[in-house]
Amino acid sequence: MRYVGQALCFAVFMLVVVWFSIRPEHRLRGADEAIVSVSISHAGKRLAECRTLSQDELNELPPNMRIPDDCPRERHAVRLEVFADDILLYRDALPPSGLWSDGKSIAYQRIRTAAGSYAIRVNMSDSGNDESFDYSETRSLTLHPGQNLVIDFDERSNGFTFN
Amino acid sequence: MLSVLQKTGRAGFSVLQHVLGRVFPVAGNPLNHLGALTIFFCWIVLVSGIWLFMFFRTSVSGAFESVEYLTHEQWYLGGIMRSLHRYASDALIITLLLHILKEFSFDNYRAKRWFSWVSGIPLVWIIFPLGITGYWLVWDELAQYVALTSAELLDRIPIFTGSMAANFLTDTGLSDRFFTLMAFLHLVGLPIFLVFGIWLHLFRLSRPSINPPRRLMAGCLLAMLVAAAIFPAHSQGKADLAFMPETIQFDWFYLHAFPLVERFSPGLTWLLLVIITALLVVAPWLPPMRRALPAKVDLDNCNGCQRCADDCPYSAIEMRPRSDGKSYAREAVVDPDLCVSCGICVGACPTASPFRTRSELIPGIDLPALSAAELRESIVNTRLADDSANPRILVFSCKGNPVAGRLRQAGEAVVEVVCMGQIPPSYFDFALSRGIADGIALTACTDGDCRFRFGTDWTEQRIARTRDPHLRKRVDGSHIEMLWQSNRIARQNPATLIERFRRSIVSGSKPGDVT
Ligand code: HEM
Ligand code: SF4
Ligand code: SF4
Numbered sequence: 001m002r003y004v005g006q007a008l009c010f011a012v013f014m015l016v017v018v019w020f021s022i023r024p025e026h027r028l029r030g031a032d033e034a035i036v037s038v039s040i041s042h043a044g045k046r047l048a049e050c051r052t053l054s055q056d057e058l059n060e061l062p063p064n065m066r067i068p069d070d071c072p073r074e075r076h077a078v079r080l081e082v083f084a085d086d087i088l089l090y091r092d093a094l095p096p097s098g099l100w101s102d103g104k105s106i107a108y109q110r111i112r113t114a115a116g117s118y119a120i121r122v123n124m125s126d127s128g129n130d131e132s133f134d135y136s137e138t139r140s141l142t143l144h145p146g147q148n149l150v151i152d153f154d155e156r157s158n159g160f161t162f163n
Numbered sequence: 164m165l166s167v168l169q170k171t172g173r174a175g176f177s178v179l180q181h182v183l184g185r186v187f188p189v190a191g192n193p194l195n196h197l198g199a200l201t202i203f204f205c206w207i208v209l210v211s212g213i214w215l216f217m218f219f220r221t222s223v224s225g226a227f228e229s230v231e232y233l234t235h236e237q238w239y240l241g242g243i244m245r246s247l248h249r250y251a252s253d254a255l256i257i258t259l260l261l262h263i264l265k266e267f268s269f270d271n272y273r274a275k276r277w278f279s280w281v282s283g284i285p286l287v288w289i290i291f292p293l294g295i296t297g298y299w300l301v302w303d304e305l306a307q308y309v310a311l312t313s314a315e316l317l318d319r320i321p322i323f324t325g326s327m328a329a330n331f332l333t334d335t336g337l338s339d340r341f342f343t344l345m346a347f348l349h350l351v352g353l354p355i356f357l358v359f360g361i362w363l364h365l366f367r368l369s370r371p372s373i374n375p376p377r378r379l380m381a382g383c384l385l386a387m388l389v390a391a392a393i394f395p396a397h398s399q400g401k402a403d404l405a406f407m408p409e410t411i412q413f414d415w416f417y418l419h420a421f422p423l424v425e426r427f428s429p430g431l432t433w434l435l436l437v438i439i440t441a442l443l444v445v446a447p448w449l450p451p452m453r454r455a456l457p458a459k460v461d462l463d464n465c466n467g468c469q470r471c472a473d474d475c476p477y478s479a480i481e482m483r484p485r486s487d488g489k490s491y492a493r494e495a496v497v498d499p500d501l502c503v504s505c506g507i508c509v510g511a512c513p514t515a516s517p518f519r520t521r522s523e524l525i526p527g528i529d530l531p532a533l534s535a536a537e538l539r540e541s542i543v544n545t546r547l548a549d550d551s552a553n554p555r556i557l558v559f560s561c562k563g564n565p566v567a568g569r570l571r572q573a574g575e576a577v578v579e580v581v582c583m584g585q586i587p588p589s590y591f592d593f594a595l596s597r598g599i600a601d602g603i604a605l606t607a608c609t610d611g612d613c614r615f616r617f618g619t620d621w622t623e624q625r626i627a628r629t630r631d632p633h634l635r636k637r638v639d640g641s642h643i644e645m646l647w648q649s650n651r652i653a654r655q656n657p658a659t660l661i662e663r664f665r666r667s668i669v670s671g672s673k674p675g676d677v678t
Contacts, residue, residue, distance in 0.1 A: 005186030006186045006187060008186075009186060009187075009193075010382055010383070010385070010386035013254070013257070013386065014254075014386045014387070014389070014390040016257070017250050017253045017254050017257065017390065018394045020414070020415045020416055021250065021253045021396075021414050021415075021416065022412040022413065022414070023412070023413075024413070025410040025411060025412055026308075026411055026412075026413035026422060027409065027410050028308065028407055028409060028425075029409055031409055035407050037332050039326060039328070041329070106326050108318065108326045108328055145409075146408065147407075148332065148404065148405050148406060150332045150333050163333050163405070
C-alpha cells in the first residue's frame with residue numbers, strides 16, 4: 001500500500017516535470033504573420049571634417065602629439081525608417097556607440113507584420129540631415145507566414161539588402 | 164508581511180509533509196532532503212550528459228543531426244540518456260525552488276546563517292545559464308529561439324559592442340565559433356563553477372547531507388527512467404533562421420524569463436532579474452533582526468571531551484590547546500560568527516547535569532538565552548497533578564512549535580527549549596527519577612526535520628544510547644516518547660497521542676523497554 005502511494009507521488013512529480021518541460025506551447029507569432037528584422041550597423045558621418053593644422057599650430061603641441069590632421073571623433077546619429085506600403089514598421093534615431101560617440105550606430109528590432117505583398121521602403125540618413133535621407137530604397141516583396149525578412153545595409157555597395 | 168509569507172510557507176510545507184508522510188517513511192520524506200535531492204539530480208544530469216557528449220558534434224551543421232541520431236537510432240540508450248538529462252535538469256529546478264522556499268519559510272537564512280543562503284544565490288545564476296545553453300546546443304527551432312532571445316538579452320549589457328543578435332538572423336551570419344563557445348560554457352565552464360559553488364555552499368555546515376536516503380534515490384531514478392521510456396525527449400524541427408515557427412514547445416523551468424523579453428523588453432527583464440537577486444542577497448539582513456547570543460564556554464567546567472564540537476551542526480566549535488593550565492589537553496572555543504545559538508552543544512556536554520548539587524549548575528558550555536540552570540528550574544517548577552491512575556506527562560517542545568500551543572490548551576505541562584538537541588539526556592533521567600513526571604513526551608519539527616539540522620537526530624541517538632552522552636541505563640526508555648518518530652501526528656490530534664502514551668505507561672505495554 002505504501003509503495004503504491006509512493007509510486008503515485010513519483011508519478012505526479014514526473015508528470016509535472018514532463019508537462020512543464022514542453023507545455024504550454026509558446027506562441028511566437030500569429031498564424032499569418034511574418035517577421036521583419038531590422039539589423040543594421042552603420043557609422044554616421046563625422047560631425048566635422050578633418051582639418052589640416054598649420055605649422056604654427058603644430059609647433060604649439062608637444063612633440064609626440066604633432067599629427068598634421070585634427071579629426072574630431074564624434075559622429076552623427078543615424079536616422080532610420082522602415083515602411084511596409086504606408087505602414088510604419090520602424091523609426092528611430094540611433095546614437096553612435098562608444099564612449100566618445102565615435103562608433104557605429106546599431107539598429108536592431110524584430111517586428112511582426114501580417115503576411116502579404118508589400119512595397120518595403122527603407123530610408124536612412126547618416127549626415128545629421130533632418131529633412132531628407134541619404135539612402136532610400138523600395139523593394140516589392142511577398143512575405144510568407146513565418147518568413148523572417150532581414151534588412152541590412154551593405155557598406156560595400158552602399159545599399160540595403162533584403163534577405 | 165515577511166512573517167505572513169513565512170507563516171504561509173510553513174503551513175504549506177506542513178501540509179505537504181503530512182501528505183507525503185503518509186506514504187514515505189519518516190526519514191525518507193523527500194521534503195526533508197531537498198538540497199540533497201538537487202545534488203542527486205545533478206549527478207543524473209552529469210552522467211547522462213557525458214554520454215550525450217560522446218556523440219555530440221559541435222558545429223552548426225552537425226549538432227542537430229548528432230542529437231537526432233541519439234534520439235532515434237540509439238533510442239534505447241542515447242534516447243534514454245537524453246530524456247534523463249532533460250528531466251533531471253527540470254526536476255532539480257523544482258527541488259531547488261522548494262529548497263529555497265523552505266529555508267526561507269523556516270527562517271533558516273538570517274543572521275549567522277547568512278552564508279549558506281548568500282552562497283546559494285550564485286548557484287541559481289549558474290544553473291539557469293546551464294540549462295539555457297543546453298537548449299541552444301540541440302540547434303532545433305527552440306534552440307533558434309533561445310539563441311536569438313538570449314543574444315537580445317546579452318546585447319543589453321553595455322560591455323558588448325555590436326549586435327550579437329544579428330548573428331542569429333541569417334544562416335550566413337552564424338559561425339561555428341559561437342557554437343563552440345556555447346558548447347564550452349555548457350560542457351565545461353559552467354559545470355566547473357557549479358561544483359565549486361556547491362562546495363562553497365556547504366562549506367560552513369558540518370556533515371552536510373549531500374545524498375538522499377538510498378531508497379529515495381532509487382525511487383527518483385526509477386521514476387525518471389519510466390518517464391524517459393514513456394515520454395522520450397525529442398527535438399523540434401531543425402533550426403532555419405529564415406523561418407520562425409508559429410509555436411514552439413517550451414521548457415518553462417528554464418525559459419520562463421524569455422517571454423518577458425518579447426512581451427516587454429530585454430532591459431526590463433534584466434531589471435527584474437537584478438531586483439530579485441538583490442532582494443535575495445540582502446534578505447538575511449532585512450528587519451526584523453533577531454540577535455541571539457552565541458553559546459558560551461566556561462573553562463572551569465570544560466574538560467575538553469570534544470562532544471560539543473562533534474555535535475555542533477554549524478562547525479562553530481573548535482578544540483584548541485588548553486589556555487588555563489589545567490591538565491586537560493584541549494578546550495572548546497566557540498566562534499561567535501558561526502554559532503546560531505541552537506544549544507545542541509549544551510545537550511552534548513557531560514557537565515550539563517541537573518543532578519549536580521555540590522556546585523552551581525554551570526556546564527562547560529551554555530546558552531545565554533536559556534541556560535542549563537534555567538532549564539532545570541523550569542522542570543522543577545512544573546507542578547503536575549498527582550494522580551496514580553493518570554501518569555503525569557511532561558512535554559518538551561522546541562520554541563514556536565504549534566503543537567506546543569495545542570498541548571497547553573489540552574492542559575498538558577510544556578517546557579519549551581530552543582532546540583530538542585539542547586536537552587542533555589540526564590534531564591530526562593532527572594525528571595523521571597526525581598518523581599517530577601512519570602513520562603516524557605518530546606515534540607519537535609515535523610517528522611524530526613530539525614531546523615537546526617541535527618537536534619532530533621542526536622536526541623534519538625542519545626536516548627537509544629548510541630551517541631554520547633547516553634541516557635542512563637536505569638531509565639525506562641518506554642517512558643520517553645518522541646512524537647515526531649511516530650509520524651502519527653500527521654493524522655492525530657497531539658493531545659490524543661499524549662493520552663495514548665499515558666495509557667501505555669499504565670499498562671506497561673510500550674515496546675522497547677530497557678531497564
Ligand atoms: C544547486 C543548488 C543548491 C543545492 C544543490 C543546494 C544544496 C544544499 C544542501 C545539500 C544543503 C545542506 C542541507 C543539510 O545538510 O542540512 C543546503 C542548505 C542550505 N541551502 Fe542550499 N542548495 C542549493 C541552492 C540554494 C539556494 C539558491 C539557496 C537560497 C537562496 C539555498 C539556501 C540554503 C540554506 C539557507 C541552507 C541551510 C543552512 C542551514 O541549515 O543553516 N540553497 N543546500
Ligand atoms: S549553540 Fe549550536 S551553533 Fe552554537 S556552538 Fe552550540 S551547537 Fe554550535
Ligand atoms: S562538551 Fe562540554 S566538557 Fe566537552 S569539550 Fe565541550 S564544553 Fe568542554
